[in-house]
Amino acid sequence: MFIAHLPSGYLLAKFLDHKIKKYNITRTTFFSLLMIGAVLPDIDLFYFYLIDHRSVHHHKYFLHWFSFWIPIFLISYLYWIYTQRKSKYAWMTLLLSSAGLLHICLDTFVGDVWLFAPFIDKAYVFFEVTPRFHPWWLNFIFHWSFFVEIIICLIALFIYLRDRKKG
Template structure:
């Protein structure tokens, strides 16, 4: 679960830091946010083990729906475009990129 997604998030963050000229946050914030986004869909494992008692495979939960991550990505792209100087929409954008990367790897 975290074995592949965490390093993939790190590689994505390093790629983004090389490609994006100006960012409204520190490089450490970019690295942390993308890596958290890359493992965020698997946080449903807590529900899977402790509440659902492994009745439903965790890939069927809403956190593993690609439409959720694509919608979050589109919304954050719009918000980042409208508010260029603020960091929260940008952090949401790169968080959703990490989540979408997770979907691609699954």
């Protein structure tokens, strides 16, 4: 995924906002955490380009591992339940990690993701993007899956504009 991570975080926030009416953080913080979490795994791109010089696929870094996000999600969820849903920090970590997991799931659509890293060194992908164009990113833009990203972005934009009109 290239352009749909942030809009997907917004859509997750909108979905959860309707389901969860009572939380002990502001609505702005709620939306911010989910949207930041939806792009957070890609901060490894700074390391990928500036330090690693693209020597290792950035989806091999720990921020793109389920084995990183799932324990954070589970520990924060269990602590949140243990505190009878009163721990603000557990709730915030739960939101952030759920959006991080969403990111990894979306990356698996057409990007190689090492789902079981560091235990199994094997990339998984739902749909393969055939390399045909240079530069490399044109292969993703001209692939049918980019239309899915555009749809996600348009749905998020539609919901945002609709809700702004409501007041």
